[in-house]
Amino acid sequence: MNPVIDLLNSHRSIRRFSAREVPQALVEELVVAGQSASTSSFIQGCTVIQVGDAEHRKLLAAYAGDQPYVEKAPLFLVFCADMQRHRLACDMHGAEMKSGYTEQFITTTVDCALFAQNLMIAAESVGLGGVFIGGIRNRIKEVAELLRLPELVYPVFGMCLGYPDQAPVLRPRLPLPVVLKQERYDDEGDRERIAEYDHAVREYYMTRTGGKKDTAWSEQISGMLGRESRPHMLAFLQRRGFLLK
Numbered sequence: 001m002n003p004v005i006d007l008l009n010s011h012r013s014i015r016r017f018s019a020r021e022v023p024q025a026l027v028e029e030l031v032v033a034g035q036s037a038s039t040s041s042f043i044q045g046c047t048v049i050q051v052g053d054a055e056h057r058k059l060l061a062a063y064a065g066d067q068p069y070v071e072k073a074p075l076f077l078v079f080c081a082d083m084q085r086h087r088l089a090c091d092m093h094g095a096e097m098k099s100g101y102t103e104q105f106i107t108t109t110v111d112c113a114l115f116a117q118n119l120m121i122a123a124e125s126v127g128l129g130g131v132f133i134g135g136i137r138n139r140i141k142e143v144a145e146l147l148r149l150p151e152l153v154y155p156v157f158g159m160c161l162g163y164p165d166q167a168p169v170l171r172p173r174l175p176l177p178v179v180l181k182q183e184r185y186d187d188e189g190d191r192e193r194i195a196e197y198d199h200a201v202r203e204y205y206m207t208r209t210g211g212k213k214d215t216a217w218s219e220q221i222s223g224m225l226g227r228e229s230r231p232h233m234l235a236f237l238q239r240r241g242f243l244l245k
């Protein structure tokens with residue numbers, strides 16, 4: 001392999017951090033690495049909000065469904081899909097921006113994902129670790145208010161970062177034939193492949209929890225997707241000016 005692929009393949013989320021601070025110069029370097037990601041039509045539709053205030057961090061941890069690392073991580077970033085600066089750009093040319101398109105929701109959200117993943121990999125390359133926090137969407141309205149987000153901006157996810165104080169085992173991924181298809185979509189044999197993968201995931205959880213969690217991947221997914229999934233999202237996004245047409 002090569003060192004970049006080795007780094008990518010050794011990713012695991014980190015949720016416990018040492019007290020060592022992350023210097024602000026390094027934070028800025030990581031954000032620049034995030035900015036270097038590909039961006040749809042050069043829109044650069046991601047804004048990052050660094051949250052250091054202790055009270056705000058406590059609130060964000062609660063909004064995320066009581067995830068203590070949101071409060072405790074040395075660094076917490078919120079990645080926001082942002083069409084506001086594009087309105088400014090249109091304004092600078094006397095044009096009125098046509099907003100509300102689903103396409104714009106997709107491009108800005110994808111931009112955030114690429115930006116954040118670049119940033120995460122850059123962080124891991126210098127010995128930091130972290131975890132994405134989609135949990136902030138549990139109480140997305142409160143998060144948007146706390147961060148004073150204007151219309152046409154929404155928080156996609158947060159990210160905890162810091163120097164790791166744990167070394168979790170790698171979480172096994174789906175077998176390659178389930179995710180890599182040739183020429184056309186063909187899921188024949190995937191049921192059996194997933195059943196086999198379930199054994200690996202069960203073993204992973206048993207190891208990670210010292211025998212307490214005995215759950216297969218398909219079981220976890222069927223439990224999760226058998227419930228509602230943040231049904232407040234559509235109305236929230238529409239109030240923010242997204243997904244209107």
Ligand SMILES: Cc1cc2nc3c(=O)[nH]c(=O)nc-3n(C[C@H](O)[C@H](O)[C@H](O)COP(=O)(O)O)c2cc1C
Pocket residue numbers: 011012013014015064067131132133134135136157170171
């Ligand atoms: C968009 C996104 C949101 C996530 N939200 C959370 C979260 O709120 N809390 C958490 O502990 N992990 C969260 N994760 C981490 C995933 O659970 C984790 O990446 C996945 O289980 C695979 O594990 P690994 O990253 O250790 O390989 C999130 C990951 C992504 C990509």
